[in-house]
């Protein structure tokens with residue numbers, strides 16, 4: 001009935017950012033026939049936006065660093081909600097993954113003795129982020145892309161997956177449409193890796209592009225997989241706030257790593273005012289010590305600007321709320337002050353933070369070498385996602401794997417800067433390896449013709465509605481309302497009554513989505529694409545809201561004004577989201593597995 | 608342990624001044640502007656005019672999005688980062704190849720309609736979107752990076768910063784293909800079969816100057832990649848949003864390498880000129 005092209009692969013990787021590319025490389029290297037689906041052109045994924053660096057205990061700059069310190073930092077930053085097995089593997093394997101990038105052509109900044117240079121970042125005890133100025137993500141994605149194109153991987157560019165297909169319990173492929181012509185494609189695959197990134201588009205102020213509509217989380221959920229930790233959304237403390245059209249664009253934490261300070265309108269460096277108990281012993285208590293730290297003094301402790309992102313974001317919100325913000329409702333982030341400390345500060349800033357210099361100059365008329373920036377929190381990352389096995393990255397659905405931001409576990413309640421790029425390559429590799437192994441063990445499967453038919457029909461409904469001329473509305477307005485709702489009611493500061501209201505709004509948005517009509521035809525039609533993405537956005541928005549209601553405490557990225565303290569009663573479980581047989585969303589609590597003794601000891605030693 | 612140093616008040620003062628200046632330059636009163644946007648395909652298309660409100664700090668891409676939401680739901684445009692980092696939103700604004708997300712409306716004359724049209728060097732898909740797949744194929748034909756064996760005691764390599772500065776300059780490329788769009792060899796002469804264009808000459812330069820790489824690409828540069836077609840007009844360098852010195856730092860040194868091994872009259876001439884004492 002419906003027309004489509006069929007493509008057959010052993011492993012289908014959905015998403016071509018760092019995690020997807022690394023998974024595809026690994027699967028192809030093991031001999032699997034690999035298909036790689038990208039929502040945009042190859043090399044444009046959100047990974048290019050990562051600025052600061054990739055965290056790995058190479059110990060090139062401070063020889064005291066090793067995997068166990070990195071492990072302990074990651075667990076502390078995640079408030080011990082992390083999947084500890086993933087945190088262990090990540091800390092152990094990240095250095096090899098970084099060296100591998102170098103062997104594939106990446107050119108990191110160098111130490112004086114010619115090794116990979118590492119910089120300071122929030123929550124990392126030692127300088128740990130390998131970097132290339134402030135465009136590390138671009139370096140990483142280009143390296144992986146240029147390596148992957150010689151491995152015989154079938155790349156499907158500008159192609160969006162709209163459903164996973166199953167054969168009985170296991171995954172058997174996926175269905176997609178191509179942007180250019182709007183035709184359907186069916187992928188027959190023995191294993192599928194989801195590496196579609198995050199959900200940032202569910203919020204109004206975000207550093208994420210249009211692509212981050214929670215596709216992977218929603219596809220997996222509809223295919224029966226469990227999601228986990230969806231209440232933990234990271235609001236990055238420093239997004240641009242002015243002018244309005246650039247609101248939300250990321251300002252790298254690297255600015256603070258290089259010595260940038262946060263100041264309120266009274267000229268107070270307010271980050272010294274509130275240093276959490278579990279970081280007090282590691283944090284400088286005066287400006288002079290903080291400066292020595294960013295200059296590389298190994299005996300100094302880090303300045304409070306480099307506390308974890310959740311904490312810094314809340315301190316900024318407090319300043320703004322209490323009337324001490326900057327003219328456009330943020331605070332000041334200043335790197336230019338270092339001119340009092342070094343002779344060529346302007347050249348230094350431009351060398352270390354070239355794209356920040358460029359970004360502010362061009363978009364805001366601000367010269368960051370001589371003036372402060374105005375910054376405020378922006379939706380940046382979701383710690384939660386598809387629940388996976390720590391070793392293999394397989395979800396609760398056989399044959400369905402997930403890696404990178406789309407997967408949950410590594411970061412717990414809050415992600416440390418720099419741990420995302422390393423997450424992508426460590427677990428991208430693992431997902432690719434295990435997906436290929438799983439695929440090799442499967443006999444071929446049959447694709448469900450009825451599901452293919454239904455998916456196609458539903459996808460085309462917005463066009464039919466337009467021709468029938470019933471009461472309809474456009475996709476952009478509905479998307480906008482959804483983003484405003486989540487920003488207002490389920491944002492940085494949450495309350496039960498507001499979130500319950502958000503659920504009502506989401507229900508009515510779902511009804512409105514069922515009435516959306518789009519104009520034009522199927523070829524490269526962004527209105528249609530927006531309409532199709534909406535159902536994913538609604539699913540993840542509901543998952544975030546329901547999980548956030550369930551966690552009646554404040555922890556990491558999840559802050560409840562009605563329960564502002566951490567509650568140890570909530571430390572023992574992760575919140576899971578799954579689809580009930582009647583199609584409704586079910587929330588459950590899953591105890592955090594007891595940690596291995598040797599790992600527990602590492603945490604004690606690093607307290 | 609809060610601090611309130613005199614220094615920090617300077618920060619506030621200069622921050623306030625910057626904010627005011629930014630308000631002024633952004634133009635706080637709301638106006639409107641007209642955009643002439645290419646709609647349709649190469650064979651069946653025309654410019655259509657859309658008028659939309661202009662608010663503070665807007666870039667061309669914002670205007671396009673606003674028009675999409677208000678009156679042209681199916682207006683095709685490619686974008687991702689909206690911060691000049693992904694190289695997706697290339698188009699020609701008032702005839703100049705630009706990133707739409709980095710072109711502020713206050714640099715344009717809004718008393719006249721602003722023309723926005725797709726890149727010319729590639730086949731048109733629809734509206735502002737072109738088929739750039741040729742670029743991905745061209746890259747595949749370039750001999751891949753092949754490092755020498757690790758030679759440091761720890762099984763890796765040592766490279767000095769000064770030895771990688773130049774390569775890092777080339778690796779800033781965001782693959783926006785604006786340089787390809789403006790190069791007359793591709794745009795006017797359609798030599799896509801025999802010339803890889805400035806983006807990929809820069810890519811070859813990054814590989815050739817990589818301290819670890821072992822391959823010699825001068826043969827393929829001359830034959831398959833057609834470096835001889837470039838007559839150093841420097842149009843590519845002028846449009847590069849990453850300010851990469853494509854001609855001076857990448858193409859000319861490559862031409863010199865080629866000329867050392869394979870004679871190329873134009874480069875020989877350039878070289879003679881460059882070597883003249885000032």
Ligand code: SF4
Nearest residue numbers: 790837839840841843
């Ligand atoms: S300098 Fe060469 S590559 Fe650049 S635009 Fe001119 S002819 Fe093309």
Ligand code: SF4
Nearest residue numbers: 780781783784786847
């Ligand atoms: S060299 Fe410059 S203009 Fe050319 S593709 Fe790269 S960033 Fe764009």
Ligand code: FES
Nearest residue numbers: 688689694696708
């Ligand atoms: S949208 Fe990424 S460069 Fe313009």
